[in-house]
Amino acid sequence: MTEPQTSMPLLRLEGLGKTYSGPVLADVSLDLHAGEVLALAGENGAGKSTLSRIVGGLTSASAGSMLIEGRPYRPASRRAAERQGVRMVLQELSLIPPLSIAENLFLDTLPSRYGLLDRGGLHRRAQPLMARVGLADMDPETPVGDLGIGQQQMVEIARGLTGDCRLLILDEPSAMLTDRETALLFDQIEQLRALGVAIVYISHRLDEVKRLADRIAILRDGRLAGVQSAAAMQVEDIVRSMVGRDVGAAFDPGGRTIGDALLDVRGMSRGRAVHDVSFTLHRGEILGFAGLVGSGRPELMRLLFGADRPARGDMVLEGRPYRPRSPREAVAAGVAMITEDRKGLGLLLPLAISANVTLASLRTVANGGFIDHRAEADAARRLIGDLRIRCRDGDQPVAELSGGNQQKVVLARWLLRDCPVLLLDEPTRGIDIGARYEIYALLAELSRQGKSMIVISSDLRELMLLCDRICVMSAGRLAGAFKRGAWDQDSILAAAFSGHLQSSSQEQA
Amino acid sequence: MDAAPSSFPSSSPSPQPAAPRPGRSALTRYAGLLAALVAMCVLFGALSEHFLTAASFRTIANQIPALAVMAVGMTFVLIIGGIDLSVGSVLAFSGAVMSVAIVQWDLGLAAGIGLALVTGMVCGAFTGTISVSLRIPSFIVSLGMLEMARGGAYTATGSRTEYIGGNVSLITDPWVAGISPAFLLALIIVMMGHVLLNRTVFGRHLIGIGTNEEAMRLAGIDTHPPKILVFMLMGLLSAVGALFQVARMEAADPNAGVGMELSVIAAVVIGGTSLMGGRGSVLASFFGVLIIAVLESGLAQIGASEPTKRIITGIVIILAVVLDMYRSRAASRSS
Numbered sequence: 001m002t003e004p005q006t007s008m009p010l011l012r013l014e015g016l017g018k019t020y021s022g023p024v025l026a027d028v029s030l031d032l033h034a035g036e037v038l039a040l041a042g043e044n045g046a047g048k049s050t051l052s053r054i055v056g057g058l059t060s061a062s063a064g065s066m067l068i069e070g071r072p073y074r075p076a077s078r079r080a081a082e083r084q085g086v087r088m089v090l091q092e093l094s095l096i097p098p099l100s101i102a103e104n105l106f107l108d109t110l111p112s113r114y115g116l117l118d119r120g121g122l123h124r125r126a127q128p129l130m131a132r133v134g135l136a137d138m139d140p141e142t143p144v145g146d147l148g149i150g151q152q153q154m155v156e157i158a159r160g161l162t163g164d165c166r167l168l169i170l171d172e173p174s175a176m177l178t179d180r181e182t183a184l185l186f187d188q189i190e191q192l193r194a195l196g197v198a199i200v201y202i203s204h205r206l207d208e209v210k211r212l213a214d215r216i217a218i219l220r221d222g223r224l225a226g227v228q229s230a231a232a233m234q235v236e237d238i239v240r241s242m243v244g245r246d247v248g249a250a251f252d253p254g255g256r257t258i259g260d261a262l263l264d265v266r267g268m269s270r271g272r273a274v275h276d277v278s279f280t281l282h283r284g285e286i287l288g289f290a291g292l293v294g295s296g297r298p299e300l301m302r303l304l305f306g307a308d309r310p311a312r313g314d315m316v317l318e319g320r321p322y323r324p325r326s327p328r329e330a331v332a333a334g335v336a337m338i339t340e341d342r343k344g345l346g347l348l349l350p351l352a353i354s355a356n357v358t359l360a361s362l363r364t365v366a367n368g369g370f371i372d373h374r375a376e377a378d379a380a381r382r383l384i385g386d387l388r389i390r391c392r393d394g395d396q397p398v399a400e401l402s403g404g405n406q407q408k409v410v411l412a413r414w415l416l417r418d419c420p421v422l423l424l425d426e427p428t429r430g431i432d433i434g435a436r437y438e439i440y441a442l443l444a445e446l447s448r449q450g451k452s453m454i455v456i457s458s459d460l461r462e463l464m465l466l467c468d469r470i471c472v473m474s475a476g477r478l479a480g481a482f483k484r485g486a487w488d489q490d491s492i493l494a495a496a497f498s499g500h501l502q503s504s505s506q507e508q509a
Numbered sequence: 510m511d512a513a514p515s516s517f518p519s520s521s522p523s524p525q526p527a528a529p530r531p532g533r534s535a536l537t538r539y540a541g542l543l544a545a546l547v548a549m550c551v552l553f554g555a556l557s558e559h560f561l562t563a564a565s566f567r568t569i570a571n572q573i574p575a576l577a578v579m580a581v582g583m584t585f586v587l588i589i590g591g592i593d594l595s596v597g598s599v600l601a602f603s604g605a606v607m608s609v610a611i612v613q614w615d616l617g618l619a620a621g622i623g624l625a626l627v628t629g630m631v632c633g634a635f636t637g638t639i640s641v642s643l644r645i646p647s648f649i650v651s652l653g654m655l656e657m658a659r660g661g662a663y664t665a666t667g668s669r670t671e672y673i674g675g676n677v678s679l680i681t682d683p684w685v686a687g688i689s690p691a692f693l694l695a696l697i698i699v700m701m702g703h704v705l706l707n708r709t710v711f712g713r714h715l716i717g718i719g720t721n722e723e724a725m726r727l728a729g730i731d732t733h734p735p736k737i738l739v740f741m742l743m744g745l746l747s748a749v750g751a752l753f754q755v756a757r758m759e760a761a762d763p764n765a766g767v768g769m770e771l772s773v774i775a776a777v778v779i780g781g782t783s784l785m786g787g788r789g790s791v792l793a794s795f796f797g798v799l800i801i802a803v804l805e806s807g808l809a810q811i812g813a814s815e816p817t818k819r820i821i822t823g824i825v826i827i828l829a830v831v832l833d834m835y836r837s838r839a840a841s842r843s844s
Binding site: 363 | 714720721725727728730731787788
């Protein structure tokens with residue numbers, strides 16, 4: 001099944017290209033066979049989405065041609081592609097929240113009797129589809145808006161399965177799914193493969209890609225950097241091919257000296273989310289927090305940052321009691337939060353880099369309440385240089401920067417403010433692999449300068465690469481702490497599951 | 510990679526402030542508004558021989574001070590993502606308090622003016638505090654204030670126009686070259702508002718709050734006090750508007766300023782300030798005030814009827830916003 005068949009390919013791409021103001025896709029030639037899972041890998045902006053949108057009929061190619069079973073294929077719209085059996089599940093949800101699951105599934109072909117919606121017929125058609133994506137227990141009448149994000153994604157996938165489907169394109173389908181839902185999705189993909197459906201699977205999760213795909217096509221800067229059998233590639237090979245060079249080889253987590261205790265947390269508790277958590281953060285230390293979804297890590301960060309108040313527990317920062325009642329008091333005490341939602345909560349997107357960098361330290365670039373624009377520009381220029389933020393200049397709006405450079409702007413804000421403690425929630429979420437290592441190197445360098453950091457990440461390898469120590473939370477409790485060198489993936493995962501196994505009724509992740 | 514940020518010393522502000530640097534987008538906005546203003550003057554000049562005269566410009570200059578200062582306040586309110594519908598009523602209420610203080614309580618002009626300003630500020634503080642601390646949209650709270658302040662104006666004046674007499678009119682009487690002190694004061698307030706928004710920490714905080722309040726909170730900034738202050742400023746400037754109106758009429762009319770909130774908002778929006786918050790300019794709002802004033806007086810001079818005037822004013826408001834939308838899209842594309 002992994003070997004390309006000698007028979008006619010289901011889909012053949014010949015020299016496909018797309019040019020907007022510049023080329024985003026160039027000279028992509030590729031065959032796809034019935035019953036094959038082809039993964040598309042590549043960094044953000046490598047052209048994965050553009051390629052899949054051309055095949056799915058959402059965009060037209062500016063060069064090249066496509067053939068389906070030897071016949072020219074040039075869909076003018078998504079509907080035209082669907083008539084040829086090519087269906088696409090988009091990354092962004094395109095469901096209508098107040099309408100029911102069944103109505104969303106058959107939005108364009110709602111059955112009617114005497115001009116009225118035929119609910120019975122609708123539900124009869126919806127139920128088998130819902131069963132295929134593990135929603136058999138749900139009432140087809142349930143408004144989609146009442147479902148969790150993962151379930152909504154499953155509805156979206158079920159919609160891709162309505163009608164005739166020979167080629168299914170899934171763009172980051174697992175991004176918002178829980179592990180259980182992802183397993184269900186993989187089952188479904190296996191079944192479709194067995195039925196002879198060809199599947200194009202786009203994902204950032206490379207281990208997932210390797211497990212699922214027959215072949216992996218890697219795009220870099222809009223060109224095909226290689227197509228190989230998934231069995232022949234290691235995750236490291238995929239990364240190297242995506243980025244075009246060895247990443248991580250130059251990253252050196254060492255050379256840090258860990259000083260005395262800086263932040264001492266004792267018996268922190270709040271509700272069921274955080275229970276009796278104690279730990280100590282040292283000067284110059286990077287302390288990781290691992291755990292499953294629902295283990296209470298973001299809730300703990302909120303307590304450290306004064307966004308919520310603990311029911312019990314004490315904190316001591318630099319030898320003084322630390323009881324922040326608001327983020328403002330936390331920042332004043334020297335604790336900064338770098339949120340996982342960079343765009344939504346971290347940055348003022350339409351404003352200039354300089355305004356974002358000086359936001360938390362405007363007083364230092366102002367005289368008597370008046371902003372000194374020259375001092376502000378100087379401060380921004382210096383940090384742009386120090387952190388190697390790639391931009392035109394300090395006046396450029398941060399909305400125009402890449403994810404990695406946006407994260408550097410957030411870091412620059414807290415370096416200017418000179419906060420000794422940084423709380424980082426998923427610091428590399430949505431950042432390309434190449435840029436990710438730049439962030440790691442930057443964090444390591446900051447710790448060498450004596451900054452202390454607490455890092456939450458769902459990527460265990462990231463924590464193992466970056467941290468001096470990893471605390472594992474499970475069901476709101478601290479389930480273990482491991483020093484660098486004394487950890488391995490299995491023992492960390494075992495600790496992460498421990499609390500949830502003991503009290504499985506307590507919380508559904 | 511071997512990025513080695515050497516050190517991060519805290520910056521030392523240079524003592525001499527640099528010149529303000531409006532972005533290219535702001536400059537094209539002023540140019541566009543100025544072009545629209547000139548075009549309107551040329552058009553009305555061609556249609557009426559009386560329009561392009563010093564007298565008609567003096568008339569306009571002496572009509573707009575109230576609208577101009579209230580547009581300054583409204584620009585701030587819209588920038589933080591709020592709206593204040595009560596400004597016309599607050600103007601009437603402040604004017605009523607002023608007239609009662611002078612005529613019935615015999616407190617004199619200065620105390621009357623002082624009481625009027627305090628009244629406006631208290632109204633604004635009420636709207637701001639309720640809406641910010643209880644998280645009720647300012648649209649709703651200011652709608653309530655619109656009714657309350659109007660009721661206050663009727664109560665204070667006994668529902669009659671309260672005549673004050675000639676000594677207040679010195680504020681709006683033509684002074685140097687036919688221009689009143691009120692107009693000069695309005696210009697000063699516009700300039701101060703512009704500096705406040707663009708050059709101060711307070712102004713930067715307001716833009717940040719309007720852009721993304723939660724991000725501001727996480728950056729360690731307490732967002733409530735500046736927001737309440739903005740509504741207080743709006744109330745204060747409505748009272749300044751009241752002062753100008755009372756001076757011009759030499760009387761406080763409890764029906765003053767009915768529907769004025771809409772003219773103020775229209776002027777600010779014509780200037781390109783976004784109703785979604787985060788984007789706006791005090792100077793551009795002043796251009797918006799001038800456009801509305803020229804339009805009204807020009808239409809009056811060519812003899813347009815009241816219904817026609819309103820239809821054309823409405824078209825101009827929508828047109829201005831459509832044009833501004835295309836302008837800002839073009840600006841963001843070219844960068």
